[in-house]
Amino acid sequence: MILDSPSRSSRSAPAIGAVRRDFAPWKDPGAVPLIRYEGVRKRFGATAAVDGVDLSVFEREFFCLLGPSGCGKTTLMRMLGGFETPDEGRVTLAGRDLSGVPPHLRPVNMMFQSYALFPHMTVAGNVAFGLKQDGLPRTEIAARVDAVLDTVQMRGLADRKPDALSGGQKQRVALARALVKRPKVLLLDEPLGALDKRLREETQYELMDLQVALGITFLMVTHDQDEAMTMADRIAIMDEGRIVQVGTPAEIYEAPADRGVAAFLGDVTIFEGVVQGRDGEGWTVASEPAGCVLRVGEAAGVAPGTAVGVAIRPEKLRIVAEGDPAPANVMDGEVWDIGYLGDWTIYRVKLASGLIVRVSQANAARFVERPVGWEDRVRIGFDPASAVVLTA
Amino acid sequence: MKGLSRIDLAALTFGFAFLYLPILILVVYSFNASKLVTVWGGFSTEWYAALFRNKALMDAAGVTFRVGIVSATIATILGTMAAVALVRVPRFTGKGLFTGLLYAPIVMPEVITGLSLLLLFVAIDLDRGFWSVTIAHVTFAMCYVAVVVRSRLSTFDRSLEEAAADLGATPLRAFFSVTLPLIAPAVAAGWLLAFTLSIDDLVLASFTSGPGATTLPMRIYGQVRLGVTPEINAISTLMIGAVALVVIAVSLATRPRAAR
Ligand SMILES: Nc1ncnc2c1ncn2[C@@H]1O[C@H](COP(=O)(O)OP(=O)(O)OP(=O)(O)O)[C@@H](O)[C@H]1O
Ligand SMILES: [Mg+2]
Numbered sequence: 001m002i003l004d005s006p007s008r009s010s011r012s013a014p015a016i017g018a019v020r021r022d023f024a025p026w027k028d029p030g031a032v033p034l035i036r037y038e039g040v041r042k043r044f045g046a047t048a049a050v051d052g053v054d055l056s057v058f059e060r061e062f063f064c065l066l067g068p069s070g071c072g073k074t075t076l077m078r079m080l081g082g083f084e085t086p087d088e089g090r091v092t093l094a095g096r097d098l099s100g101v102p103p104h105l106r107p108v109n110m111m112f113q114s115y116a117l118f119p120h121m122t123v124a125g126n127v128a129f130g131l132k133q134d135g136l137p138r139t140e141i142a143a144r145v146d147a148v149l150d151t152v153q154m155r156g157l158a159d160r161k162p163d164a165l166s167g168g169q170k171q172r173v174a175l176a177r178a179l180v181k182r183p184k185v186l187l188l189d190e191p192l193g194a195l196d197k198r199l200r201e202e203t204q205y206e207l208m209d210l211q212v213a214l215g216i217t218f219l220m221v222t223h224d225q226d227e228a229m230t231m232a233d234r235i236a237i238m239d240e241g242r243i244v245q246v247g248t249p250a251e252i253y254e255a256p257a258d259r260g261v262a263a264f265l266g267d268v269t270i271f272e273g274v275v276q277g278r279d280g281e282g283w284t285v286a287s288e289p290a291g292c293v294l295r296v297g298e299a300a301g302v303a304p305g306t307a308v309g310v311a312i313r314p315e316k317l318r319i320v321a322e323g324d325p326a327p328a329n330v331m332d333g334e335v336w337d338i339g340y341l342g343d344w345t346i347y348r349v350k351l352a353s354g355l356i357v358r359v360s361q362a363n364a365a366r367f368v369e370r371p372v373g374w375e376d377r378v379r380i381g382f383d384p385a386s387a388v389v390l391t392a
Numbered sequence: 393m394k395g396l397s398r399i400d401l402a403a404l405t406f407g408f409a410f411l412y413l414p415i416l417i418l419v420v421y422s423f424n425a426s427k428l429v430t431v432w433g434g435f436s437t438e439w440y441a442a443l444f445r446n447k448a449l450m451d452a453a454g455v456t457f458r459v460g461i462v463s464a465t466i467a468t469i470l471g472t473m474a475a476v477a478l479v480r481v482p483r484f485t486g487k488g489l490f491t492g493l494l495y496a497p498i499v500m501p502e503v504i505t506g507l508s509l510l511l512l513f514v515a516i517d518l519d520r521g522f523w524s525v526t527i528a529h530v531t532f533a534m535c536y537v538a539v540v541v542r543s544r545l546s547t548f549d550r551s552l553e554e555a556a557a558d559l560g561a562t563p564l565r566a567f568f569s570v571t572l573p574l575i576a577p578a579v580a581a582g583w584l585l586a587f588t589l590s591i592d593d594l595v596l597a598s599f600t601s602g603p604g605a606t607t608l609p610m611r612i613y614g615q616v617r618l619g620v621t622p623e624i625n626a627i628s629t630l631m632i633g634a635v636a637l638v639v640i641a642v643s644l645a646t647r648p649r650a651a652r
Contacts, residue, residue, distance in 0.1 A: 083554055103557040104566075116555040120573045129569075130559030181559065 023233060025058040034059040034217055035080065035185060039089035042075055049075040051241030062211050062218045064228040067238030073221040077187050081110045109183040113190045115174040117162035123173050124158040130181045148180040167194045188220040204230050225265050237261050258392035262311045269357045270309040275302050282384050285310055289355040295328045299389035309390040314360035316386035319372060320379045330381035335374055349380055415632060422625035429620050439626040449627060452611035456591050459607060463529035464586035471537025472579055479545045497535045505532060506599030513600060520602030528600040529590040536589060537582035544578035577645040584638045
């Protein structure tokens with residue numbers, strides 16, 4: 001197999017967040033998407049499970065559908081597998097309209113949320129099943145089954161029945177079974193849901209490496225934001241059957257489209273306020289909860305008088321020690337709560353307005369000269385460029 | 393389990409005696425050396441030997457056996473198909489009625505089923521004999537098969553079939569390589585149930601049978617009217633044994649897997 005895995009280390013100048021790798025076909029206007037949802041709708045009785053979705057996924061992309069439970073992620077994915085038919089709109093794969101194509105004729109494979117391993121077949125039998133349907137010669141089937149079981153490190157258990165496997169092992173078999181047919185697209189419905197935290201993280205990186213190595217397009221469903229952020233090239237945030245925002249993890253985290261996305265992905269404090277006027281490159285926002293006029297960076301679609309939310313992430317706020325140079329925005333408050341997480345400490349600081357602001361600090365040193373304690377009066381602050389101005 | 397009180401014990405004894413004493417008497421007397429059915433004359437297996445020399449009885453046993461095998465097999469195929477269709481088909485208006493109609497023959501008095509089948513066979517001019525009895529048993533038994541298979545299918549994980557389809561199996565192959573092996577115990581139980589129903593049946597057979605296709609229950613019933621012979625006891629004991637074996641097999645086949 002030829003592996004032209006894109007380099008992971010290249011760096012192009014000022015970009016938002018961390019750049020994972022040099023792979024961004026969605027920025028190329030000439031690129032043709034591999035998967036395309038066009039105005040897709042699906043109702044179940046009174047609920048609109050998918051409510052007008054337009055989405056493009058490119059070849060070799062690792063794409064994540066992220067959203068709260070019941071927002072239609074599984075339904076959207078099952079339409080690509082052929083297990084649900086859209087009421088409206090269409091789904092195309094490599095330019096071909098998939099309407100009316102039954103599941104067994106679609107060049108995609110799915111790893112089911114419940115794994116759906118055949119309990120009456122061995123691990124090897126499960127993996128061989130798909131190849132047998134294609135009528136491949138026996139020797140080739142055996143060779144490919146062995147190879148893929150090697151990849152997922154399950155060769156030693158090839159003769160076990162699924163009942164005799166642990167959750168992590170089942171997950172590997174399900175993955176192997178979906179991969180062995182070398183599909184154009186691999187659909188993964190919460191593939192790591194049943195694993196414990198440590199195994200989950202390990203598997204996340206394994207899956208990412210595998211995806212780059214095999215060059216298969218991955219479409220993954222999850223409701224775990226860390227998982228989506230870690231693994232995906234791009235994420236689509238879904239809510240109530242609609243796509244709210246599509247972007248790289250960094251774009252979605254650093255430039256959320258609205259308050260909902262900002263709050264869904266990671267921690268955030270939102271200072272509600274009204275735009276006052278220009279301030280150099282940016283704007284000033286009078287915020288009652290903050291108890292001051294905030295300076296923020298450039299923002300599109302605002303003018304004096306616009307009601308906005310100034311969103312700031314905990315790690316972009318800091319506690320300003322006496323004598324330190326103060327950032328452009330400072331507020332006084334009282335330490336309400338301290339959560340020590342080992343690598344980070346989270347301070348919940350209560351402002352005069354009663355608003356509680358979360359501030360996190362990396363514990364870079366083992367000992368601190370002047371530790372911050374409960375009920376201490378502190379001064380917190382952030383730079384104008386760290387905040388996001390939300391109009392929706 | 394707590395110890396049983398005397399009343400419990402008495403109730404249990406009485407209940408079991410009520411259920412099994414008649415059968416026990418029949419079994420015991422089948423080994424009676426005396427020709428008189430009600431007088432014990434010592435242990436003997438001569439009636440079993442006599443049985444195998446009784447051509448009429450043996451012929452009837454053969455007919456019953458063949459009708460049982462053929463009708464159980466056809467009923468299993470049809471009943472399984474009906475169950476799969478009922479579980480698969482998305483909800484439609486009248487599905488409840490349709491389901492009810494499938495199960496109706498279970499509660500229908502057999503006399504009515506028998507009579508209506510007889511009328512049908514006369515109307516279409518079907519010769520009464522082996523096939524008419526077999527068809528009658530199929531119509532009756534397939535409902536039971538459908539009930540058994542349907543209850544197993546209702547707990548069947550549909551995502552297994554979807555996985556099979558996803559991996560390239562046509563609906564037919566998905567059914568035979570994934571669904572069928574997994575519901576096989578219920579299908580087997582359905583077959584055994586259909587088989588016992590068939591070999592037990594007297595009413596439907598009486599209505600739909602013809603010359604040369606006398607079943608064992610018909611033959612026994614006919615002979616008993618002329619007086620009970622130890623031979624009848626012997627063949628009845630064999631039937632009890634056969635049915636008991638089947639019932640045990642069914643309960644083993646449909647027993648939920650032991651918790652791991
Ligand atoms: N077969 C169905 N019949 C009726 N309603 C359905 C069916 N499948 C899904 N729904 C409904 O459609 C909505 C979206 O379901 P879906 O399974 O796509 O959610 P999801 O985003 O995958 O949620 P989760 O994260 O919990 O898996 C839900 O309200 C669900 O109840
Ligand atoms: Mg789901």
